Amino acid sequence: MARTKATLGAGARLADYLTVGYLALNCPLDRVRQTLVECGAQSKRRRGLPHEVLVYYVMCMCLYRRAAYEEVLRIVVEGLRGVYGEEIGQTLVNKAAISLARTRVGVKTFESLYRSQVVPVGPKGMAGVWYQGLRVMGLDGSTLEVADEAANANHFGYPGASRGTAAFPQMRFCALAECGTQVLIGAKVGTYATGEQTLAHQVLDHADKSMLVIADRGFVGYPFWQRALQTGAKLLFRVRENQVMPVDQLLDDGSYLSELFENPKARRQGQGVRVRVVEYQLQGSAEAYRLVTNWLDEAKAPAAELAALYHRRWKIEMALGEIKTQLNDSLTLRSKTPALVEQEFYALLLAHAAIRTLMTTAAKQTNQASEDLSFIHAVQVLRRRLPAQAALPP
Secondary structure (H helix, E strand, C coil): CCCCCCCCCCCCCHHHCCCCHHHHHHCCHHHHHHHHHHCCCCCCCCCCCCHHHHHHHHHHHHHCCCCCHHHHHHHHHHHHHHHHCCCCCCCCCCHHHHHHHHHHHHHHHHHHHHHHHCCCCCCCCCCCCEECCEEEEEEEEEEEEECCCHHHHHHHCCCECCCCECCCCEEEEEEEEECCCCCEEEEEEEECCCCHHHHHHHHHHHCCCCEEEEECHHHCCHHHHHHHHCCCCEEEEECCCCCCCCCCEECCCCCEEEEEECCHHHHHCCCEEEEEEEEEECCCCCCEEEEEECCCCCCCCCHHHHHHHHHHHHHHHHHHHHHHHHHCCCCCECCCCHHHHHHHHHHHHHHHHHHHHHHHHHHHHHCCCHHHCCHHHHHHHHHHCCCCCCCCCC
């Protein structure tokens, strides 16, 4: 069936749009240009569409999932002609030309921008961001559907389905989320077959001693725990109820000291790593929770507080939901090659961080937690107010 090309809407007023300059608050133009040079992707000539403008275009493309490439480009170009002149964008008028330009800019540029510009943003004292002076972070992973093209299918692969394979290939990713603001940092991407723990090992490069990292049952195991300990962070991981955790010493708050062992031989030889175990149930629920932590001092981190803290990890699930269903509009990533899929993914995270940073700033000004603000509303405001005039320095 023929498809109708989506547009931003003929009735949209310039006064309803946000300038590209807002995205430049998170990714300053000078930083974009420097990154392009570092990645060997700077523009060879200034006419047409400079590569730094294309970077902002791909981010805006992620805000407008249902709009045609050409329509998003038209709006972005109109907003930047005050900086670059009337000739900007004249040579890029179709999807094929845009795709070639994106290929020249590459994945590395976007990943490098993401690594350098997307960092925890919760200020000191903001509700939900901190516990005992540590920044509370959640570790988790998910998948995103990508366009059903042969190159994507061969690279990323399909998940299984009850009858054959799923309709779309999927990429897997893992990230750390600042629980109080839901900004996603340190994200790593792989094929569908890539194990979540494999990606998480790399994500842990972005954890440090200033953080308390929360994770669900899928991440607990002796090798992964040892890797996480190397970061210097405080850890709070859920373990399966059937995992053997011997009670070595009961503590006053109801938690107890135990050990994690690499294998049965290490258990027999008593060669384990010391942990503290917190077991509890939520009122009105039969489900039992068992948490392990390297925070052994129950006086500084009481069991009841750690139990309450663990449930902040749903914030990373919310952040992943924002990426998948609200910002991505429940659609597939639409790029048609693996390299451009990954480029689009990092641009999506840059756009998400811009929105979450805006919400954090608003929350700080109104003296409330950023989680009290509506992400959907923020996205709608940004979509209504996409670039109308230049706000970038020349």
